[in-house]
Amino acid sequence: MKLYGMPPTRVLRPLWLLNELGLDYEMIPVDLGAGAHLTPEFLTINPVGKVPVLVDGDIQVSESAAISLYLAERYGGGRFIPTAIEDRAAMYQWIMFLVTEIEQPLWRIALHTGIYPESDRRPDELPLAERDCRRMLVPIESHLKGRKWFVGTSPSVADFIAAFTIDWADEAGFLDQSPNARRFVERMYARGAAPPTIKESWAALERGDQPPGRRAA
CATH class of the missing domain: 3.40.30.10 (Glutaredoxin)
Incomplete structure (x- = not known):
C-alpha cells in the first residue's frame, strides 16, 4: 500500500x-x-x-x-468497527460530527492565517471560526465524561479520528475549558502505535526532518 x-x-x-x-x-x-x-x-x-x-x-x-x-x-x-449496528451508527455519527463541526472551523482558521494568499484572507473569519469550534467542543466534553472511548467499551475508528481532530483544536488553544477532551487526547497518543502529534510533526519539519510514522518512544 x-x-x-x-x-x-x-x-x-x-x-x-x-x-x-x-x-x-x-x-x-x-x-x-x-x-x-x-x-x-x-x-x-x-x-x-x-x-x-x-x-x-x-x-x-x-x-x-x-x-x-x-x-x-x-x-x-x-x-475498530463495532459489531452492534447501534454502536456502528454512533461511530459514524461521531466521525461525521468531528469532520464537519470541529474540523471545518479549524480549517477556516488555517485558510485565513496561512493557506490563502494574503489578499484573500479575512481576519473577521477567525473569531467566528473559534466561536463555532468552541460551541461544538461542548457536547464532546460532556460525552467524554466518565468514558474511555467514544463508542462502546473498546476503541473504534471514531477514537482515532477524534484524537487527531481534538489535538488540532488543542493546537489552536481551544481546549482550555475541555479537560475531558484533553485527557482523551493524551491517553490516545500514549498508545504505542500513535503517530506523532501535530506539534511534533511541525517540529520535525522545522528541523528539516521528515516526520516519523510513529511517536518517539
Missing part, C-alpha cells in the same frame, strides 16, 4: 490506522507548498488534488476518514 501525504496534515488519521493494524505501507511525501498535489501525475491518483490518498492495489481511496474506515473494515479482523 502507498499512502500519499505528509504530517502534520490529515494524513495522520489513516497513518494511525495503518500503525494500529500493523500493515506494511510506503509513505509517499507530497509537497503541497510546491504544488505537487496539482501535477498531472498526482491528479491521476486523486482528481480532486488533495491528500491523503491511499492506493491499495487497484483500489484508490481519498478523504482521511474514508481511508481510515476502509482500512479497519478490510484489514481490522473485527477491530
